[in-house]
Amino acid sequence: xxxxxxxxxxxxxxxxxxxxxxxxxxxxxxxxxxxxxxxxxxxxxxxxxxxxxxxxxxxxxxxxxxxxxxxxxxxxxxxxxxxxxxxxxxxxxxxxxxxxxxxxxxxxxxxxxx
Amino acid sequence: xxxxxxxxxxxxxxxxxxxxxxxxxxxxxxxxxxxxxxxxxxxxxxxxxxxxxxxxxxxxxxxxxxxxxxxxxxxxxxxxxxxxxxxxxxxxxxxxxxxxxxxxxxxxxxxx
Numbered sequence: 001x002x003x004x005x006x007x008x009x010x011x012x013x014x015x016x017x018x019x020x021x022x023x024x025x026x027x028x029x030x031x032x033x034x035x036x037x038x039x040x041x042x043x044x045x046x047x048x049x050x051x052x053x054x055x056x057x058x059x060x061x062x063x064x065x066x067x068x069x070x071x072x073x074x075x076x077x078x079x080x081x082x083x084x085x086x087x088x089x090x091x092x093x094x095x096x097x098x099x100x101x102x103x104x105x106x107x108x109x110x111x112x113x114x
Numbered sequence: 115x116x117x118x119x120x121x122x123x124x125x126x127x128x129x130x131x132x133x134x135x136x137x138x139x140x141x142x143x144x145x146x147x148x149x150x151x152x153x154x155x156x157x158x159x160x161x162x163x164x165x166x167x168x169x170x171x172x173x174x175x176x177x178x179x180x181x182x183x184x185x186x187x188x189x190x191x192x193x194x195x196x197x198x199x200x201x202x203x204x205x206x207x208x209x210x211x212x213x214x215x216x217x218x219x220x221x222x223x224x225x226x
Binding site: 004042043090092099100101102103104105106107108 | 144145146148150156157158159160163165201205206214215216217218219
C-alpha cells in the first residue's frame with residue numbers, strides 16, 4: 001500500500017542546474033499538491049492540481065513549474081536552481097479540494113542547491 | 115482560512131494519555147477541524163478530522179467543544195513513536211485551493 005511516492009529522496013544540485021521531482025499516488029485521488037518546508041517552518045504551497053488537466057499557483061510558485069501528467073502523477077520542475085530553493089519538498093494528494101478530505105503526504109525530497 | 119492557536123510544546127510520559135489543545139475562535143460553520151502530525155525527518159501524517167461531533171479512529175480521538183471554538187486531540191496512551199509536531203488546521207468546505215495552512219504546531223515530547 002504505497003500511498004504517495006516521491007523520487008528522488010535526496011538530491012544535490014549546483015546553481016543553475018535543472019531537475020524534476022516526481023510524485024505518484026495510487027489512491028485514485030483527484031487533487032495533488034506540492035509544498036516546500038524550510039527549516040523550523042511550516043509547509044508552504046507551491047502549486048496544486050485540483051483535477052487531472054488543471055494546475056494552479058500556490059503561495060510560492062516563482063522558480064517552479066509543474067505538470068499533471070495523468071491522474072496518478074504530478075511533477076515539479078526547477079528550471080534554473082537557486083540556493084534559495086534549498087528545502088524539503090513534499091507532495092500530497094486528496095480525494096478532492098473539499099474541507100472534509102484528508103491529505104496524504106509522501107516522505108519528501110531533500111534538495112540542496114550549492 | 116481561520117487561524118488556530120496551539121501551545122508551542124508539551125511533555126508527556128509514556129503510556130499516559132495526552133490532551134493536545136487547539137483554539138480556533140474565528141471558525142466558520144463550514145470549517146472542518148483537521149489534525150496532522152510530523153515525525154522527525156518525515157512528511158506530515160493525517161491523524162483525524164471532524165466538523166461538529168467528537169470523532170474516534172485507531173490513532174486518536176478528537177473532542178470538539180459545543181461552540182466549536184476549541185478542540186482537543188486525545189492520544190489515549192502515548193508511546194515514544196508519538197513524539198512529533200502536531201498541527202491543528204481548519205479546512206473550509208468548498209475552499210478555493212484546498213491546501214493545508216500549517217502554523218507552528220505543538221511539539222510533543224514523550225518521556226520513557
